[in-house]
Amino acid sequence: MATEKTKPMVKLDLENLSVVRVLGKGAMGTVLLVVDLINDPSARCPFALKVVEKSTFHSKFDADRRARWEMTVLSRLSDPFLPTLLGTSETDEFLAWAVPYCHGGDLNILRYRQTDQIFSSTSIRFYIAEIVCALESLHRMNIVYRDLKPENVLIQNSGHVTLTDFDLSRILKPISSRTIKPPEIPTPKPDTRRKHRRNLSRFMLVVTEKGLPKAKSARVSPVSRKKPSFSNGERSNSFVGTEEYVSPEVVRGDGHEFAVDWWALGILIYEMMYGETPFRGKNRKETFRNVVQKSPEFIGKKTLLTDLVERLLEKDPAKRLGYKNGAAEIKEHAFFNGLRWDLLTEVSRPPFLALIEEEETIQERIESSGVNVKDYFQSLRKHTVLVPPSPSHSTFNSPLSEHCRRNVSFEEY
Numbered sequence: 517m518a519t520e521k522t523k524p525m526v527k528l529d530l531e532n533l534s535v536v537r538v539l540g541k542g543a544m545g546t547v548l549l550v551v552d553l554i555n556d557p558s559a560r561c562p563f564a565l566k567v568v569e570k571s572t573f574h575s576k577f578d579a580d581r582r583a584r585w586e587m588t589v590l591s592r593l594s595d596p597f598l599p600t601l602l603g604t605s606e607t608d609e610f611l612a613w614a615v616p617y618c619h620g621g622d623l624n625i626l627r628y629r630q631t632d633q634i635f636s637s638t639s640i641r642f643y644i645a646e647i648v649c650a651l652e653s654l655h656r657m658n659i660v661y662r663d664l665k666p667e668n669v670l671i672q673n674s675g676h677v678t679l680t681d682f683d684l685s686r687i688l689k690p691i692s693s694r695t696i697k698p699p700e701i702p703t704p705k706p707d708t709r710r711k712h713r714r715n716l717s718r719f720m721l722v723v724t725e726k727g728l729p730k731a732k733s734a735r736v737s738p739v740s741r742k743k744p745s746f747s748n749g750e751r752s753n754s755f756v757g758t759e760e761y762v763s764p765e766v767v768r769g770d771g772h773e774f775a776v777d778w779w780a781l782g783i784l785i786y787e788m789m790y791g792e793t794p795f796r797g798k799n800r801k802e803t804f805r806n807v808v809q810k811s812p813e814f815i816g817k818k819t820l821l822t823d824l825v826e827r828l829l830e831k832d833p834a835k836r837l838g839y840k841n842g843a844a845e846i847k848e849h850a851f852f853n854g855l856r857w858d859l860l861t862e863v864s865r866p867p868f869l870a871l872i873e874e875e876e877t878i879q880e881r882i883e884s885s886g887v888n889v890k891d892y893f894q895s896l897r898k899h900t901v902l903v904p905p906s907p908s909h910s911t912f913n914s915p916l917s918e919h920c921r922r923n924v925s926f927e928e929y
């Protein structure tokens with residue numbers, strides 16, 4: 517992290533930002549779709565603004581530090597599969613920061629749009645390859661992400677992925693201080709303007725999977741029982757993550773390293789394949805017991821994909837794929853044979869493309885609601901709803917809530 521430079525921040529004026537709609541509400545803040553009508557009167561470049569109300573700092577565990585940490589991480593990112601910080605704002609009432617708007621929603625919403633609510637192997641190969649690159653980039657900065665789950669994988673307008681939500685991430689001692697070799701495979705360049713637009717199928721080896729079951733969702737929220745310490749220790753002992761995505765070493769309290777992200781990647785792939793996570797129990801205790809003791813169950817014949825998942829879901833972190841040699845080890849797995857990692861950003865036809873909202877629609881929304889960010893929060897306090905929620909959220913509300921999202925607050929630990 518010491519070598520990464522913080523980019524100069526653009527200061528945003530919340531009174532100049534018009535709210536188009538609410539994109540999402542998380543444990544920490546509200547994400548709004550906004551337009552800067554002073555600098556962008558035709559509303560061509562809407563962006564996402566995460567707003568954290570300072571009044572919540574006293575009631576939410578560690579919220580002040582986590583919010584500022586997230587801004588710091590964002591200010592240092594430079595990768596095609598990670599967000600760019602567009603600007604920040606701090607007032608007596610709010611901390612806010614802007615990132616590019618991802619039209620495609622998140623991987624969880626996208627999964628519900630699939631037949632049987634599961635992804636094909638080809639789609640999994642594409643999305644997981646990009647997520648591996650994003651994690652590789654974070655690990656190179658000595659940042660362990662610790663919050664990989666479908667809701668935190670957003671789909672950019674181009675159809676490529678971007679990770680979001682860095683408040684649970686932290687710095688660990690450099691990977692180079694262990695046995696990690698420098699990666700042999702070149703990482704994709706941030707420039708997404710393509711010289712040769714390519715078709716996904718030319719880069720993706722099609723791996724067929726049969727007999728996948730119909731899927732149900734299983735999701736929970738981040739949990740933490742200790743205030744994470746941000747000293748440069750080699751291992752973190754804080755208990756952090758999302759129940760079903762938490763690794764055995766975290767459950768056991770052994771401390772953890774970058775390998776927790778590779779464990780979570782295994783869970784994510786499993787959920788994309790089957791529509792449910794492998795270790796979910798009736799309650800947290802049972803889930804954690806399964807995480808530590810149970811082997812993941814697969815349906816049908818062994819495939820390259822199930823082999824990859826098995827190697828990522830290795831209970832002993834030192835034996836887990838990715839432990840010794842980071843992302844390079846995962847990239848070398850046979851499931852990715854034939855994939856041109858260096859041309860991943862060049863893929864012009866990813867599995868799914870987002871529907872881009874017309875400028876006129878955005879203009880209409882602004883005209884009908886016409887509030888700036890400050891007014892929006894003031895109206896909330898007066899219980900007057902002036903701005904509609906995200907259509908993707910309302911559309912997918914029922915299946916998500918139906919399958920129980922048990923919120924576990926930080927204070928519970």
Ligand SMILES: Nc1ncnc2c1ncn2[C@@H]1O[C@H](COP(=O)(O)OP(=O)(O)OP(=O)(O)O)[C@@H](O)[C@H]1O
Nearest residue numbers: 539540541542543544545547564616617618667681
């Ligand atoms: N750049 C973006 N473009 C579109 N939607 C976004 C963007 N960033 C966030 N969202 C939406 O807002 C939701 C909440 O964002 P985020 O996860 O950053 O908030 P949070 O308060 O940290 O949530 P959590 O409870 O997961 O910690 C996301 O799940 C996503 O649906």
